[in-house]
Amino acid sequence: MIRITGGKIYDPAQGIDGQVRDLCIDDTGKIVETVSGGRIIDATGMVIFPGGVDVHTHVAGGAINFARAMTPEDHRRTQAFIRTKTRRSGLGGMAPTTFATGYLYAGMGFTTVNEAAVPVLSARHTHEELADIPIIDKASLTLMANNEILLEQLEQGEYERAKQVLSWYLWAAKSYGVKAVNPGGVKAWKYGHDAKALDTPIDGYHRLTPGQIVTNLARICDDLGLPHPVHLHCNNLGAPGNITTTLDTLARLEGHRAHIAHSQYHAYGGDGWDTMCSETTVLAEYFNSHPNLTTDAGVVLFGDTVTITADGPWQHLLYKLTGRKWGNLDVENETGCGIVPYTYRPSNVVNAVQWAAGLELLLMIRDPWQVFLSTDHPNGGCFWRYPEIIQMLMSAEFRRECLKKLPDRVKSRIKLPELDREYTLLEIATAMSAGPARALGLTHKGHLGVGADADVVVYEEQVDIQQMFSHPRYVIKAGEVVLEDGDIREAPQGKEFLVRPAMDPATNDFIRPLFEDCYTMKFEHYPVELERIEHPDLRDCQPPATS
Amino acid sequence: MNLEVIENATCTFCGCVCDDIDLHHDGVRIHKAERACVLGTAWFLNHTAEKKYPVALVDGEEVSLDVAIETAATLLHAADMPLVYGMSNTTCEAQKECVALADLLGGLLDSHTSL
Amino acid sequence: MGGKVTCTLGEVKQRADFIIYWGGNPAECHPRHFTKYTIMQKSKFLPRGRKDRTMVLVDIRETKSAKAADIFLQVRPGKDFELITILRALIKDQPVRDEDIAETGLDRAAVEDLVRRMKGAKFGCMFFGMGLSMTRGKHMNSAALLTLAAEMNAFTKFVAMPMRGHGNVTGADVIMRWQTGYPFGISFNRGYPRYNPGEFSTVDVLVRGDCDAAFIIGADPGATMPQPAIDHLARIPTIVLDPHITHTSRLARVHITTAPQGISAPGTAYRMDELPMPLSPALKSPYPTDEEVVRRINEAIAKKPFWLPDGGPSPHQWTSQVNL
Numbered sequence: 001m002i003r004i005t006g007g008k009i010y011d012p013a014q015g016i017d018g019q020v021r022d023l024c025i026d027d028t029g030k031i032v033e034t035v036s037g038g039r040i041i042d043a044t045g046m047v048i049f050p051g052g053v054d055v056h057t058h059v060a061g062g063a064i065n066f067a068r069a070m071t072p073e074d075h076r077r078t079q080a081f082i083r084t085k086t087r088r089s090g091l092g093g094m095a096p097t098t099f100a101t102g103y104l105y106a107g108m109g110f111t112t113v114n115e116a117a118v119p120v121l122s123a124r125h126t127h128e129e130l131a132d133i134p135i136i137d138k139a140s141l142t143l144m145a146n147n148e149i150l151l152e153q154l155e156q157g158e159y160e161r162a163k164q165v166l167s168w169y170l171w172a173a174k175s176y177g178v179k180a181v182n183p184g185g186v187k188a189w190k191y192g193h194d195a196k197a198l199d200t201p202i203d204g205y206h207r208l209t210p211g212q213i214v215t216n217l218a219r220i221c222d223d224l225g226l227p228h229p230v231h232l233h234c235n236n237l238g239a240p241g242n243i244t245t246t247l248d249t250l251a252r253l254e255g256h257r258a259h260i261a262h263s264q265y266h267a268y269g270g271d272g273w274d275t276m277c278s279e280t281t282v283l284a285e286y287f288n289s290h291p292n293l294t295t296d297a298g299v300v301l302f303g304d305t306v307t308i309t310a311d312g313p314w315q316h317l318l319y320k321l322t323g324r325k326w327g328n329l330d331v332e333n334e335t336g337c338g339i340v341p342y343t344y345r346p347s348n349v350v351n352a353v354q355w356a357a358g359l360e361l362l363l364m365i366r367d368p369w370q371v372f373l374s375t376d377h378p379n380g381g382c383f384w385r386y387p388e389i390i391q392m393l394m395s396a397e398f399r400r401e402c403l404k405k406l407p408d409r410v411k412s413r414i415k416l417p418e419l420d421r422e423y424t425l426l427e428i429a430t431a432m433s434a435g436p437a438r439a440l441g442l443t444h445k446g447h448l449g450v451g452a453d454a455d456v457v458v459y460e461e462q463v464d465i466q467q468m469f470s471h472p473r474y475v476i477k478a479g480e481v482v483l484e485d486g487d488i489r490e491a492p493q494g495k496e497f498l499v500r501p502a503m504d505p506a507t508n509d510f511i512r513p514l515f516e517d518c519y520t521m522k523f524e525h526y527p528v529e530l531e532r533i534e535h536p537d538l539r540d541c542q543p544p545a546t547s
Numbered sequence: 548m549n550l551e552v553i554e555n556a557t558c559t560f561c562g563c564v565c566d567d568i569d570l571h572h573d574g575v576r577i578h579k580a581e582r583a584c585v586l587g588t589a590w591f592l593n594h595t596a597e598k599k600y601p602v603a604l605v606d607g608e609e610v611s612l613d614v615a616i617e618t619a620a621t622l623l624h625a626a627d628m629p630l631v632y633g634m635s636n637t638t639c640e641a642q643k644e645c646v647a648l649a650d651l652l653g654g655l656l657d658s659h660t661s662l
Numbered sequence: 663m664g665g666k667v668t669c670t671l672g673e674v675k676q677r678a679d680f681i682i683y684w685g686g687n688p689a690e691c692h693p694r695h696f697t698k699y700t701i702m703q704k705s706k707f708l709p710r711g712r713k714d715r716t717m718v719l720v721d722i723r724e725t726k727s728a729k730a731a732d733i734f735l736q737v738r739p740g741k742d743f744e745l746i747t748i749l750r751a752l753i754k755d756q757p758v759r760d761e762d763i764a765e766t767g768l769d770r771a772a773v774e775d776l777v778r779r780m781k782g783a784k785f786g787c788m789f790f791g792m793g794l795s796m797t798r799g800k801h802m803n804s805a806a807l808l809t810l811a812a813e814m815n816a817f818t819k820f821v822a823m824p825m826r827g828h829g830n831v832t833g834a835d836v837i838m839r840w841q842t843g844y845p846f847g848i849s850f851n852r853g854y855p856r857y858n859p860g861e862f863s864t865v866d867v868l869v870r871g872d873c874d875a876a877f878i879i880g881a882d883p884g885a886t887m888p889q890p891a892i893d894h895l896a897r898i899p900t901i902v903l904d905p906h907i908t909h910t911s912r913l914a915r916v917h918i919t920t921a922p923q924g925i926s927a928p929g930t931a932y933r934m935d936e937l938p939m940p941l942s943p944a945l946k947s948p949y950p951t952d953e954e955v956v957r958r959i960n961e962a963i964a965k966k967p968f969w970l971p972d973g974g975p976s977p978h979q980w981t982s983q984v985n986l
Contacts, residue, residue, distance in 0.1 A: 060840075062936060065836060065839050065840050066666075068839045068840065068843050068844075069839050069845055070665060072843070072844060072857050075843040075844065075855075075857070076856070076857070080852075080853075080854035081854060082852075082853035082854050082970070083650055083651070083653065083850065083853045083854065083970065084968075084970070085964075085968040085970075088647070088650055088841070089650050089842075089850060089853060089854040089855060090841075090842075090843075090854070090855075091842070091843045091854065091855060093843075095843075096843075097840060097841055097842060097843045097855075098840050098841060099841065121670065121672075121937060122937070124930075124938045124940075125836070125936070125937070125938050128639070128840075128930075128938070129840050132840060132841060190673065190677060190785070190819070191677070191784060191785060191819055192815065192818055192819040316815055319812070320816075325665035326665045326667060326812050327665050327666050327667070327668075328666075328667040328668065328669075328812075328821070329668055329669060329670070330668075330669035330670065330673045330821065331669070331670050331673075332669070332670045332671070332672025332673045332675070332676060333672060333676065336669075339665075517705075517706070518672065518675075518676055518705065518706065519672050520670075520671050520672040520675055520698065520699055521566055521937065521939065522555045522566050522567050524554075524555050525555065525557075525566050525939055525940055551944075553942050553943075553944040554942075555942060556924065556941070556942040556943075556944060557924055557931060557939045557940065557941045557942060558924065559829045559830055559923055559924045559931045559941070560829060561691065561692050561827050561828075561829070562692065562825065562826035562827050562828070562829075562831075562832060562933065562934035563692050563694055563695055563698065563699070563933065563934065564830075564931050564932065564933040564934070564939050565694055565698065566939045566940075570942075570944040572944045572945060574945065574946070575945070576945075577925070577944055577945065584693035584694045585693060586691075586693060587693075587694075590925075591925060591944075594905065594922045594925045594926070594945070595945070596926060596945040596946055596947055596948065597948075598948040598949075600906065600907050600919045601919065602918070602919055602948075602949065603916070603917065603918045603919065604907075604911070604916070604917040605915065605916050606915055612918065612950060612955075615916055615917075615918050616918070616955065616958045616959055616962055617962055618915070618916050619877070619901045619916045619918070619959050619962075620959050620962035620963045620966070622875055622899040622901065622915060622916065623875055623877060623901065623959070623963060624963050624966045625875070626873070626874045626875030626898075626899070627874055628851065628872060628873045628874055628875075629873060629874070629875040629876065629877060630864065630867060630868075630873040630875070630876045630877065631877045631879075632864045632876060632877070632878055632879075632881060632883065633878050633879045633880045633881030633883075634830075634831070634833075634834035634879060634880050634881070635828040635829045635830060635831045635834065635880045635881050636828075636829040636830065636880035636881065636904075636922075636923065637829075637830060637879055637880035637903075637923055637952045638830065638833075638923045638924075638927060638928070638929025638930060638931060638941065638951070638952065638953060639830065639833040639836075639837060639929060639930040639931065639932065639938065640929040640930065640953040641879065641880075641923075641927075641929070641951065641952035641953040641956055642830070642833055642834050642837050642838075643837055643841070644952075644953055644956035644957050644960060645834075645877075645879060645956055646837060646838060646841045646842065647956075647960055648877065648956060648959065648960055648963070649848070649850055650841075650842075650850050650855075651960060651963055651964065652850070652963065652969070653850045653851050653852075653853060653969050653970070654849075654850055654851070654873075655848065655849050655850070655851070655862055655864075655867060655873060656838065656842070656846075656848040656849075656850065656855075657846050657847055657848065657862065657863055657864040657867075658831055658834040658835065658838070658845075658846045659828045659831045659834075659881060660831060660834070660835055660845060660846040661846045661847050661859055661863035661864055661865070662796075662864075662865065662886075
């Protein structure tokens with residue numbers, strides 16, 4: 001039992017904006033009205049947030065593990081977590097080891113993360129890695145927009161069948177929801193092509209277009225009553241002028257809920273690298289008038305990182321542009337992934353536009369319940385650099401200092417110099433915790449109301465915002481003090497969130513012959529057994545009554 | 548002879564890791580490994596459930612498992628620079644324990660790959 | 663690793679109309695590779711199976727795998743790197759002298775034919791074995807081949823994959839990467855993982871006499887390593903876990919018999935394309951599993967004093983990161 005006294009509480013879901021209140025935590029790791037006895041933490045003068053929630057990150061699975069293999073030079077120079085009697089060693093950096101991933105997230109007050117891209121075929125592997133990420137709770141999304149068997153159903157116009165197949169896949173992967181990456185484009189990449197236009201039939205299909213995949217996946221997620229809507233990485237990521245594709249994609253959602261991943265990468269104007277510019281105004285305006293949508297910014301931070309995405313064709317382009325190492329892994333019948341180390345430089349006009357565009361979206365989308373902190377880790381920068389973003393959001397003065405480092409010729413291509421908005425602490429708490437928790441449908445996360453999971457972060461209020469958010473005074477996870485005075489004290493195991501959508505039991509027999517035709521492993525070995533998930537938090541989904 | 552059949556068993560002899568083998572066994576010995584190749588068949592048929600070797604040896608003497616485990620722990624703990632090596636012919640679950648062992652000891656960790 | 667352009671084996675089964683095996687002998691070492699994953703499979707995209715695919719074997723001698731190949735190219739021993747470099751030049755239409763080609767044991771017509779076929783493929787895949795990665799040039803050969811595969815993507819879809827053997831060595835590689843950041847050759851002697859093949863790799867460590875105890879599992883270095891390495895294993899306390907009494911067991915202080923994986927021990931093993939497969943053991947072993955024994959050794963060691971004096975943070979820890 002813990003009672004935290006004297007702290008200023010920022011709990012956006014309950015509209016608590018810095019009021020001083022006691023916060024009580026019981027022995028089951030929940031927030032309660034009151035406790036008698038137990039530890040008392042004096043938080044006088046401190047700031048209390050619900051634990052951070054990362055709606056979009058890449059921390060486990062074949063792709064990040066590929067990136068680890070490709071970046072030993074970074075491991076050697078980065079932060080080392082020394083073995084203690086009770087805690088495993090690890091390495092931070094661009095692609096942290098699993099143990100270090102838990103320490104680094106908890107170390108800045110984040111207690112729940114969503115691994116945003118898992119092929120069903122690698123789900124078994126990904127869950128093994130997730131189990132080795134200590135302290136934090138985890139969810140994972142399944143890649144669905146380039147899946148041969150599912151796409152075939154959509155090609156035939158078999159919507160109901162497609163819905164059943166998708167449900168089957170989610171349960172087979174022990175997943176939390178649906179991720180769509182470059183719909184149709186990764187499938188076309190299997191023969192070295194891409195899908196750039198939403199209305200052009202995809203390579204190998206007569207009718208099916210990327211736009212139809214978007215509409216159908218959004219509808220299926222809503223019809224199944226999944227807690228998180230379709231999580232969409234649009235076509236044409238990173239390309240100059242892609243704002244047209246992005247707006248076109250959003251129109252295909254036809255009023256369904258959706259979360260748009262790393263929208264910074266999809267908000268460019270111009271018709272080539274020479275003319276590329278930020279088109280965030282129009283994208284922000286779209287979000288401002290469509291409350292059915294949420295997004296994460298996908299902020300780019302200057303410095304070294306390694307880019308990993310299921311968007312194989314984009315990574316081939318990036319390899320050709322940079323001439324650096326290139327990893328590519330096509331996953332049979334489902335998806336692909338590419339890995340390219342990258343350095344974002346302020347002197348590079350394209351990078352400077354990207355840097356500005358991420359911040360612009362965070363500042364121009366008015367409702368912090370709609371736009372969340374992310375770097376699309378590790379693509380735009382590493383997650384442990386979030387405090388740098390928080391500082392930029394909270395201080396227009398600091399942004400102006402940063403802008404001075406950019407070349408003059410970038411100024412006409414960005415909107416950031418005109419933006420004076422400064423986030424309040426309540427808005428930061430919304431964008432880093434309450435908003436992403438709500439978008440993920442995690443009702444017991446992202447707030448400090450009675451009954452919520454006692455995931456709490458306590459910061460010392462400081463003038464140096466980056467310092468304040470990098471080094472919480474206390475982090476409490478499920479009622480246990482896991483970090484105190486800058487040191488990880490405990491590394492307990494977190495939970496994994498799973499959904500079980502309603503499904504026609506005949507789907508298994510329907511998929512079996514299709515599976516046996518195109519895969520190389522036994523059908524029986526494909527689904528991940530529930531017993532393989534160490535601490536499952538399972539939610540049965542039912543279609544909403546109105547649909 | 549009445550044999551039990553384990554369907555869809557997985558062969559770990561080579562990197563193909565075929566997972567479609569039907570093993571016909573009598574509880575002690577595998578008599579048939581359906582769909583396995585010549586290498587896989589030899590792998591499955593050469594192992595039995597018989598107790599052919601002592602459970603454990605320390606300095607050539609038969610000992611109990613408990614004694615062998617305690618001796619191994621003592622020798623490894625006493626070393627300044629212990630080496631953990633191999634991990635080819637074993638499960639991922641055991642491999643994870645091996646990484647934990649090297650981490651706990653502050654030692655060296657390596658596999659066949661380095662050869 | 664300098665990068666790798668690869669895929670899972672099902673992509674090869676589904677799409678690869680052009681397959682090169684380089685320095686490997688799948689017919690004898692991976693006998694079901696042809697039938698289960700590559701040339702013999704029919705698919706939606708290659709409905710006639712073997713007839714829709716071309717297979718090339720590059721090796722220093724005509725092994726049994728050559729019988730399955732459409733084209734066999736006999737490269738002169740130790741000249742793989744040169745041949746790969748010539749291919750990298752020719753695909754980009756760079757000039758190559760006849761005498762340089764002749765040095766590889768092949769003639770210009772054969773090499774240019776190969777280049778034409780590679781570029782004409784819809785989906786090309788190169789599998790490379792120990793004949794490439796463990797001979798003169800070693801990892802330089804593998805890196806050159808992986809680069810060739812990456813560069814081929816300027817013309818058509820191309821991937822490459824090592825033919826890994828040795829049971830579940832892929833699993834060890836994958837797990838070490840996620841838990842330590844590195845695939846092999848690791849030292850924890852500063853309390854966190856460091857990587858330096860050549861320094862921390864086992865043969866080098868043993869030949870230098872740098873370790874003072876050895877824990878050997880799922881391998882028999884006493885049968886395969888150079889004599890000075892074996893001599894050192896005999897000098898120091900060595901502990902062996904194996905289903906059999908091995909050469910290494912005979913020179914060890916401790917041998918523990920364990921259940922063989924997949925036969926009487928359950929768990930998981932990784933395929934060469936890094937997909938995990940569950941094991942279904944058929945027999946009940948009188949011996950414990952590796953997993954159980956190593957866990958119990960870990961528990962026994964954890965009860966003893968920890969080797970770092972206070973077990974607390976060191977000056978390296980929690981320093982801010984410089985990443986520019």
